[in-house]
Amino acid sequence: MPTKIEKDTLSGQNTTGHEWDGVKELNTPLPTWWVYTFYACIAFAVVYCALYPSWPWLTGHTQGLLGYSSRAELRQELSAQAKERASFVDRIRTASLADIRKDPELFNFAMAGGRSAFQTNCMQCHGAGGGGSTGFPNLVDDDWIWGGSIDQIYATIEHGIRNSDDKSRQSMMPRFGVDGLLTGAQVAAVTDYVLSLSGKAKATPEGAKIFEEQCVACHKTGGKGDQELGAPNLSDGIWLYGGSRDAIYRSIFYARNGSMPAWSGRLDEATMKMLAVYVHSLGGAR
Numbered sequence: 001m002p003t004k005i006e007k008d009t010l011s012g013q014n015t016t017g018h019e020w021d022g023v024k025e026l027n028t029p030l031p032t033w034w035v036y037t038f039y040a041c042i043a044f045a046v047v048y049c050a051l052y053p054s055w056p057w058l059t060g061h062t063q064g065l066l067g068y069s070s071r072a073e074l075r076q077e078l079s080a081q082a083k084e085r086a087s088f089v090d091r092i093r094t095a096s097l098a099d100i101r102k103d104p105e106l107f108n109f110a111m112a113g114g115r116s117a118f119q120t121n122c123m124q125c126h127g128a129g130g131g132g133s134t135g136f137p138n139l140v141d142d143d144w145i146w147g148g149s150i151d152q153i154y155a156t157i158e159h160g161i162r163n164s165d166d167k168s169r170q171s172m173m174p175r176f177g178v179d180g181l182l183t184g185a186q187v188a189a190v191t192d193y194v195l196s197l198s199g200k201a202k203a204t205p206e207g208a209k210i211f212e213e214q215c216v217a218c219h220k221t222g223g224k225g226d227q228e229l230g231a232p233n234l235s236d237g238i239w240l241y242g243g244s245r246d247a248i249y250r251s252i253f254y255a256r257n258g259s260m261p262a263w264s265g266r267l268d269e270a271t272m273k274m275l276a277v278y279v280h281s282l283g284g285a286r
Contacts, residue, residue, distance in 0.1 A: 093270040097150045100277055107277065114278025117271050121263070122279075130282045135241055135258055140283045143238040147227040154276035160262035161230070168262055171230035176214065177253030184253075186210055191249045197223040197235040201245070 005017045008026055018025045049055065052064040088109045092100060100106045119128070126132050130139035137145065146156050146169050159167040176182040182190070186206070193207030211223075220226055223234030232240065241247055241256050263272055 089270045092273055093268075095273075097154060097273060097276060100273065101150070110274040110277040111281065113271065114274035114276070117267065117275050118278055121267070122275070130279065135256075137240060138238075139279055141238060143233060143236060144227065145225075145232050145240075146230050148280075150276055150280040152227075153279050154272065156260070157272050157275055157279075158262065158264045161260040162257060163259055163262055165262035165264070169230055171218070172257055173218075173251075173255040174214075175253070175255040178255070182210065182214070182252075187249060187252050190215070191245060191252060194223065194234050194248055194252075195245060198237040198243075200237075200243070 005027075006015050006024070007013070008015060008024070011026065013026045013028060015024045016027045049062075050064070051066045052068055053061050054064065055062045088106065091106060092110055092113075095103070095106065100110050118126075118130070122130075125136040126139055127136075132138035142148065144152070146152060146161070156169060159165045159169065161169045162171075174181055177184060177187050189204055189207035190210045191207075192201045193203045193211045195201035196203035196207075211219075215223075218226060218229050218231035219234055220231070225231045225233035237243065239247070240258075241251050263275075267275070
């Protein structure tokens with residue numbers, strides 16, 4: 001409880017009457033400017049709550065006298081952007097990929113749209129810059145499993161790889177070890193032969209013979225690969241699932257048959273074209 005209100009001898013200010021262990025509290029009023037600012041903030045808050053959506057109800061909120069909605073404003077902005085983009089999107093939809101690359105205006109628009117689509121749909125597997133990772137192809141080098149021309153890239157984006165799309169790229173590598181086509185020793189021999197193609201091991205006659213009998217049909221003589229079949233080049237030292245002896249042994253023994261979705265069911269034609277233009281520009285395409 002407050003005790004006797006006194007005047008402080010040092011400051012000349014009245015006390016509040018409160019005292020704790022001999023320490024008395026001065027009754028110092030707030031600065032006038034601060035009080036008026038505080039009242040102004042209260043008045044502003046009242047006016048704001050009246051004009052704009054603010055108070056929640058059980059099933060919604062107050063609409064405000066102005067009827068403002070940030071969501072409606074966003075929809076208007078998106079609609080305006082869509083109208084602005086519509087002419088470019090229509091031109092890209094009707095133009096060939098070659099024509100898009102030749103037209104500087106269309107090319108720049110396609111690059112911006114493709115970059116955005118790539119970051120939304122592709123970077124989760126291929127990385128932000130298209131550098132890929134184990135099991136996900138590098139899109140910035142010059143090693144392409146299904147071809148690196150802009151038309152081939154578009155076809156891969158449109159139909160994907162090893163999926164339910166009727167036109168998806170299909171190729172199945174046999175599980176040589178799991179299915180008993182080769183013994184463990186034979187897999188080891190052909191592994192050394194595959195490594196020898198890039199100068200990383202010494203080939204054996206047995207490994208060369210097995211490769212000729214089991215692998216040449218797809219990977220071709222010398223392991224140069226075949227993009228029509230989706231058979232990787234085994235002689236360039238670029239490896240999708242790792243180039244160590246153990247990784248290659250496992251690829252032969254268990255097989256690697258990764259999958260990519262068909263984007264034709266998720267993206268429109270113009271977006272897929274912009275993606276193809278962007279991926280083609282990353283540095284390794286032909």
